Amino acid sequence: MSETSVADLKLIIFQLKGKEYAIPVSKVRSIEKVQHITRVPSSSHFVKGVINLRGVVTPIIDLRSRFGIEEEAYSDSTRVIIVTLEDMEVGLIVDAANDVLDVQTEAIEPQPEVVGTEEANYISGVVKVGKRLMILLDLEMVLNPEEVKATQGIEG
Amino acid sequence: MEMSQYLEVFIEESKEHLQNCNERLLDLEKNPSDLSIVNDIFRSAHTLKGMSATMGYEDLASLTHQMENVLDAIRNQKISVTPETLDVVFEATDDLEAMVFSIADGGDGKRDVATVVEKLKLIEKGESPAISQGAKEVAATLAPDAPRELKGEYDEFEYTVLQQSIEQGFQTYEITIELREDCLLKAARVFMVFEVIEKLGEVIKSTPSVDQLEEEQFDQEFTVTIVSKEPMSDIQSKVMKVSEVDRVDIHPISIEQLRPTTETISEPIIQEVVLTEEVKIEEPVKQEEQKKQTSVKQASNKTIRVNIERLDILMNLFEELVIDRGRLEQISRDLNNSELHETVERMSRISGDLQNIILNMRMVPVETVFNRFPRMVRQLARDLGKKINLEIVGAETELDRTVIDEIGDPLVHLIRNALDHGVETPEIRRAKGKSEEGTVILKAFHSGNHVFIELSDDGAGINRDRVLNKALKNGIITEQTAATLTDKQVYELIFASGFSTAEKISDVSGRGVGLDVVKNTIESLGGTVSIDSKEGEGSVFSVQLPLTLSIISVMLVEIQKEKYAIPLSSIIETAIVKKEDILNAHNQKVIDFRGKVVPLLFLKDIFEVPVFEEEDEFFSVIIVRKGDKMAGLVVDSFIGQQEVVLKSLGNYLTNVFAISGATILGDGQVALIVDCNALIK
Missing domain, CATH: 3.30.70.1110 (Histidine kinase CheA-like, P2 response regulator-binding domain)
Structure with a gap:
């Protein structure tokens, strides 16, 4: 950490049920408005389906339902953040995404020990800038393919 | 010197020359006295030597050099062509191939070739002095x-x-x-x-x-x-x-x-x-x-090598165009403007032609896969102590490159299987009154939108009882079902996993893991494989493959508010069925379709489609098949037939049940493609 302490980290900030979350900008391909989503049958409950992202069929995850927060109808401010991880490209549905922040890496603190919700597993740290507190997401955990398979209902 | 730009050409040409060596060596084995063949091999080897030396692959060059010496000796009749000599030359070719492949994979092309070189040297030295002296004398008398x-x-x-x-x-x-x-x-x-x-x-x-x-x-x-x-x-x-x-x-x-x-x-x-x-x-x-040769040469002069990647990019771009074409067609229908309509129609026609050309460009003759089989069969036949004549028919039949890439291994499995379990040993064949030499025919041909590859042998065929016993023993079927199976169904059993009919496990066709892998690979390519056999007379394995994988014809259907695409290749026909014509059998709804009982599958239930409106008196049914089995897929309405571009769901969503992929429709929405094979068990 000490070596990279000078380096800035660019973060995309988005909202979920009033809380602020962050993803490194390097992992974000683009931010889209919600468009027609084609449901994919017998997939996990948080996989909302696939969209046509400029000719590429891209799966979409609802982050609210991924984190066990009650879902809400999409509004004008609802956004789809397209993230890439290794060879995967996935869209995340969030309440709103409207900020980019430069932070020093020392502003990132490890996640607090006791957090009772499901989302605790997907947190890689907490970013504190002034009075704002943002949760840095661990994308690898969010997109963990094993979990997708495990919760996938297979039937005949 | 910067060589990387030539590397690709070098690898391609080396492979060609090695293939030529292999082919001609096989010819030479058949006509050991035809020295023009030796000349051919020599030329290939010589070119290869020159190229590899230029590129700095010393091992490759030196082994080729040794091989060339032997070939030269054969050419000058210093040594005669014997199976032993050829074995060593074949071995050398194998080593060369391994080196070229190692270079292609980014390796340095180094390999320990000492033993082969030693063998080649021995052959070279093993010349009969009487012959060479005689030849020299002759030369001396004729030309001072x-x-x-x-x-x-x-x-x-x-x-x-x-x-x-x-x-x-x-x-x-x-x-x-x-x-x-x-x-x-x-x-x-x-x-x-x-x-x-x-x-x-x-x-x-x-x-x-x-x-x-x-x-x-x-x-x-x-x-x-x-x-x-x-x-x-x-x-x-x-x-x-x-x-x-x-x-x-x-x-x-x-x-x-x-x-x-x-x-x-x-x-x-x-x-x-x-x-x-x-x-x-x-x-x-x-x-x-x-x-003939010169005309062939002229023809080949008019071709250029294009990197496969570029063709793939071209294909991708064209796929985008197909999607937009669909969109344009829809817009022009909605607007009902005759001029726009005409233009769009023209564009559709042109892009249809373009599609044919692009697809044709990606077509590769199956020869590229078939040409390594003669070598393999020769080696296997020797290992197994069998006499086998491999005939290849229709090697010029063309298939999409993506299919070609995948089809090699399954075919190898099938051929190994035919050689090991199909064709008998010469003794048994003689006892049965057949000729000692078994014949294996590998045949490829076009039919409709499919390419068929058939592998037939005149061997022992499949013994129904033995297959059944084995299947019972391995718990693949039960006693009750065993009696009801037709011959064809019994033969299909050998594609079940965990099945091996050979009394002893041989290292040639493996431990019975091969054939179910064959089936899976071929099915993943959208093809099918079937067997026909007559005991004592031989078996025919028939592989059916689609011409191309990326653009397919589908039937678009609507289920409530969702659209799905069903590949035309698995559809037999569509029908409208009255509610009262549906029968119940063991909790399974069935219909009587042209005298056959066909089970109905309600896609609405299988895909858990949210229901908005209630069903009416009539059902729209699509009869699909997988091999001999049929099923009726119940949908709400048919939209129509369309050419669509097959897209994958990406790496995040893998193995979605009964969905083989997705496509983008004219209105920009994604429609899922139904995998009928997964629906029919």
Whole structure:
């Protein structure tokens, strides 16, 4: 950490049920408005389906339902953040995404020990800038393919 | 020197040359006396040596060099062609192939080839001295200056001209002219030399060619072959008179020298007559052959090598265009503007043509897969102690490159299976009254939108009872079902996983894991595989493959508010069924479809489609099939038939049940493609 302490980290900030979350900008391909989503049958409950992202069929995850927060109808401010991880490209549905922040890496603190919700597993740290507190997401955990398979209902 | 830009070309050409070596070696095995084949192999090996040395792959070059020595010895009849010799040459080719592949994979192409080199050297030394001495003696009696190697290589035409000139009493000479090192206008001197020579006789050939000489593409030396009636010394002195000529070597050539490889060389005087006669008879044929070769060459000159990646990019771009085409068609329908309509229709037609061309460009003859099988069969037959004749039919049949890439391994499995379990040993075959040599036919042909590859053997066929017993023992089926199975269904059992009919497990066709892998691979390509067999007479494995994988014809259907695409390839027909015509059998709804009982699958339930409106009196049913089995897919309405681009769901969503992919429709929405194979069990 000490070596990279000078380096800035660019973060995309988005909202979920009033809380602020962050993803490194390097992992974000683009931010889209919600468009027609084609449901994919017998997939996990948080996989909302696939969209046509400029000719590429891209799966979409609802982050609210991924984190066990009650879902809400999409509004004008609802956004789809397209993230890439290794060879995967996935869209995340969030309440709103409207900020980019430069932070020093020392502003990132490890996640607090006791957090009772499901989302605790997907947190890689907490970013504190002034009075704002943002949760840095661990994308690898969010997109963990094993979990997708495990919760996938297979039937005949 | 920066070589990377040539590396790709080098690898491609090396593979071609090695393939050529392999093929010709097999030919040679069949006709061990045909030395023109050896020449062919030699040329390939020689080119390979040159290329690899230039590219700095020393191991490759040195092994090729050793191989070349052996081939040269065969060519000059110092050693004869025996299966043992060929085995070693084959081994060397295998090593070469391994090295080229290692280079292709980014390796350094190094490999321990000491043993093979040693073997090659032994063969090379193992020459019979009597033969070589005899050959030398012959050469000595016929040409006093010989033995010396000819500078030029003569093709059939030049050879014929030379031979006829000799018969008409002309002398043929090979003149090597060396220009002075400080010669400035080399082309001018060459011109003067030619002027002198042309007064004396007729120039048959020059090495390098006249064009190259005119462009000064040579060092100091060039060689001219002429026919003339002038004595040798006259020619020499006349050419020497041209200024700046350093040295003129002149040698007469005889027919034997032109063709040192012709078999008749060992018995000179009597056979010389025979030789000329033979050549005369063979001439028309040979010339024709040569014409064929040149025409082939011309044809190949008109092709260019294109990186597969670029074709893939082109294909992807075209797929985008197809999607937009669909969109445009829809917009023009909605707007109902006749001019727009016309333009869109024109564009659709053109892009249809374009699609054909692009798909054709990606077509590769199955030959590229088939051509490694003769080698494999030869080796396997020897290992198994069987006599097998592999016939390949329809190798020119074309398939999409993506299919070609995948189809190799399954076919290898099938061939190994046919050789190991199908064709019997010579003893058994004789006892059964068959010819000792088993025949395996590999046949490819087009039919409709599919390509069929059939592998048939005249071996033992499949024993129904043995398959059943084995399947019962391995718990694949139960006693009850065993009795009800048809022969075909029994044969299908050998594709079940965990099945091996060979009484003893052999290392040739493995442990019974092979055939179910074959089935899976072929099905993942959208194809099917089926077996037909007659005990005692042989079996036929038939593989059906789609022509292409990326653009498919589908039937679009609507289920409530969702759209799904069902591949036309698995649809038999569509039907509208009344509610009261649906019967119940064991909790399974079925219909009577043309005398057959077909189970109904309600896609709405399978895909858990949210229901908005209630079903009416009629059901829209799509009858699909998988092999012999059928099912009726119940949907809400048919939208129509459309060409769509197959897209994957990406790496995040893998193995979604009964969905093989997705496509983008004209309105920009994604529609899922139903995998009928997964729905029918």
